[in-house]
Amino acid sequence: MLLEESEIRMLIYSIYEKYGYDFSNYSKASIRRRLIRILDLLEFNNLKELQSWLLKSNENFERFLNEVTVNVTEMFRDxxxxxxxxxxxxxxxxxxxxxxxxxxxxxxxxxxxxxxxxxxxxxxxxxxxxxxxxxxxxxxxxxxxxxxxxxxxxxxxxxxxxxxxxxxxxxxxxxxxxxxxxxxxxxxxxxxxxxxxxxxxxxxxxxxxxxxxxxxxxxxxxxxxxxxxxxxxxxxxxxxxxxxxxxxxxxxxxxxxxxxxxxxxxxxxxxx
Amino acid sequence: MKRDIELIVIGGSSGSLDVVIEMLKDLEKDFELPIILVLHRLKNTRAYLADLFNRYCVLEVKEIEEKEEIKKGTVYIVPANYHLLIESDHTFSLTVSEKVNFSRPSIDVTFESAAIIFQEKLAGVILTGANRDGAAGINAVKRMGGLCIVQDPKTATMKTMPESAIQILGTPDYVFSPSEMTIFFKTLKKSNYAKEI
Missing domain, CATH: 3.40.50.150 (Vaccinia Virus protein VP39)
Incomplete structure (x- = not known):
């Protein structure tokens, strides 16, 4: 799936406005990949659907935050x-x-x-x-x-x-x-x-x-x-x-x- | 068909070490296209692979560092236990996100990311391997107009990976033996190169 830079920027801006989390200086390549994964996981067709869903409630945003950040880790990694x-x-x-x-x-x-x-x-x-x-x-x-x-x-x-x-x-x-x-x-x-x-x-x-x-x-x-x-x-x-x-x-x-x-x-x- | 390739990405799994050495050893100092190697490896192994390749190659082979810029004449190895993404300013971004196709690095992840940025200026190569990682990635390269090359399954130790790639592509642009690939790469090198650093 191809996501337009402008759509991604819009989503990031609306998150910042509503929740105060600023993703605008996150790695673009990584954010793009996470968003594609989230769309797939939560079964949305596009970023607009995702955006209106996550602006709806704090719980939705929490869920989003869980997925957009990478939390893969292990004990004594390296x-x-x-x-x-x-x-x-x-x-x-x-x-x-x-x-x-x-x-x-x-x-x-x-x-x-x-x-x-x-x-x-x-x-x-x-x-x-x-x-x-x-x-x-x-x-x-x-x-x-x-x-x-x-x-x-x-x-x-x-x-x-x-x-x-x-x-x-x-x-x-x-x-x-x-x-x-x-x-x-x-x-x-x-x-x-x-x-x-x-x-x-x-x-x-x-x-x-x-x-x-x-x-x-x-x-x-x-x-x-x-x-x-x-x-x-x-x-x-x-x-x-x-x-x-x-x-x-x-x-x-x-x-x-x-x-x-x-x-x-x-x-x-x-x-x- | 004349193309201006700016970057070569190569994905391989079991059996690919020998193939990569065979491909790289005949590339001379004047070969300027950057090459990225996405090879499945054991996690927590360190930079030994770069040392190994450097013993056989004239070109500099190095493990990728976070936010490094892609430079010409360099062969890059994706570090074990990281996925590699490409930024629009032609720098590398590493991530430790979930494994894809049981693999980190995953060939799909890097190929998809590179395809978005380099589009028709990207050449993707799928080598021998025992799983299907790389098939979706090489298909992304095709969709974005890039050049798709697959190792001839007849020459592969493990056929699953090249066969999956051929299956998803329908017709790859080229199906080559390892030595044919080197010859082909050399024909690409006189086109436009990667961004001058």
Whole structure:
């Protein structure tokens, strides 16, 4: 199906007017693809039908938001990244009596629980506050619950071992029927809340910001803006961790960071 | 028929590594058309594939980075566990959205996206493979006026993918063996090239 740019722009504008969510600087190619998928899923013939449906009620918009954002994630996605985080960044975190970490775009929380488990094994979790934020309140609710399909755990366990996990992943959850329910001990210092990288500003200063495979959905202009937001939210020598293919996007601000691990995309803000 | 091709996208699955090497190894430095390879791979494998191809190819082979611009004379590999989309300013966008045809990267996703942007200036190539990913994609290339090339199933280790492509297309523009493809690519190279960076 071919969607006209002008139709897409119109839809995006009407969403912004009514709900305050601004998708105008999202990747055009990605938005187009998501919209085609949504039309198919909800059985609409064109964007006009979709538009009048989603302007009708908040519930409809919530449903739309769930589908237009990508919430595909897994535990210890890219195990070597988590291993590097543990080896290169945790020693720095250990030098503080208390650390603040921001997981921007946490989605349903799988990567955040992965981080929490490694922090726990390094005895860092009890003296850390880990903030997970997302623009989608439905996924935040799921993240807060920390309940995942049990059938995924075999894969996640393999990732966990490759990430340098010390225990058995099953130590951290309770298997009940077909669910893996993560323990409240792991949840202790995790805080989930709504935050929109597009429209909201910095809300704290963090020793480490993790933002993986979120900026890929933005255009270059918005990517640069969010980078500034991260810069503003990092103290000197604070760490920034990106997705494994996200390096080109911050070329302009590159001189403000030191490369800690080129391959795993871990950077540190320059000192004063 | 004389066409000004600006981009070649190649999709392949099981059995396609050898085919790709055979196709790429004879392309010389002066070959300027950018090539994108969408190959099904194991997830969480890293850039080894680019290293492997670079051992055989004169052209630079690299894994795609988010928002990189398409440059001439370069062979791009879609990274494992991402889908690749093309923006109208000829930059790459990666996504980790749902698998398509049990695959990420999916050939359909990239072919459909590239077809919208490059239209008749796109050449799509479907190689050997054991599933049907790529059939809808090559059909999108056709609908947008692009050039459709399919590996001759007789030369394919796995015939499902090229046969599905031929079935959906009716008549592809060309059905080639791997070595015929290289010769054909060389005839394309003197036309207009990708955007000068």
């Amino acid at each position: 195990p070597t990244f988590f291993k590097s985080l543990k080896e290169r960044v945790f020693p720095y975190l250990k030098t503080f009596p208390y650390t603040k970490i921001w997981h921007a775009g946490c989605s349903t929380g799988e990567e955040m629980y992965s981080l929490a488990i490694l922090l726990e094994e390094a005895k860092l979790l009890s003296k850390a506050q880990v903030y997970g934020t997302d623009i989608n309140t439905n996924v935040i609710r799921e993240a807060r619950e920390g309940i995942y399909p049990l059938k995924e755990m075999a894969d996640y366990s393999r990732n966990y071992v490759r990430a340098g996990g010390k225990e058995s992943l099953s130590n951290y959850y309770l298997a009940k029927f077909d669910s893996a329910i993560f323990s409240s001990h792991i949840k202790q210092n995790l805080l989930f809340s709504y935050h929109n990288l597009v429209t909201d500003s910095s809300f704290n200063e963090f020793n480490l910001i993790v933002c993986r495979n979120v900026l890929i959905y933005f255009d270059r202009e918005l990517q640069a803006k969010v980078f500034q937001l991260f810069l503003d939210s990092l103290p000197p020598l604070g760490y920034l961790a990106l997705g494994s293919k996200e390096s080109v996007l911050f070329d302009k601000q590159r001189d403000q960071f030191e490369v800690i691990d080129e391959k795993e995309r871990i950077y540190r803000k320059n000192g004063l």
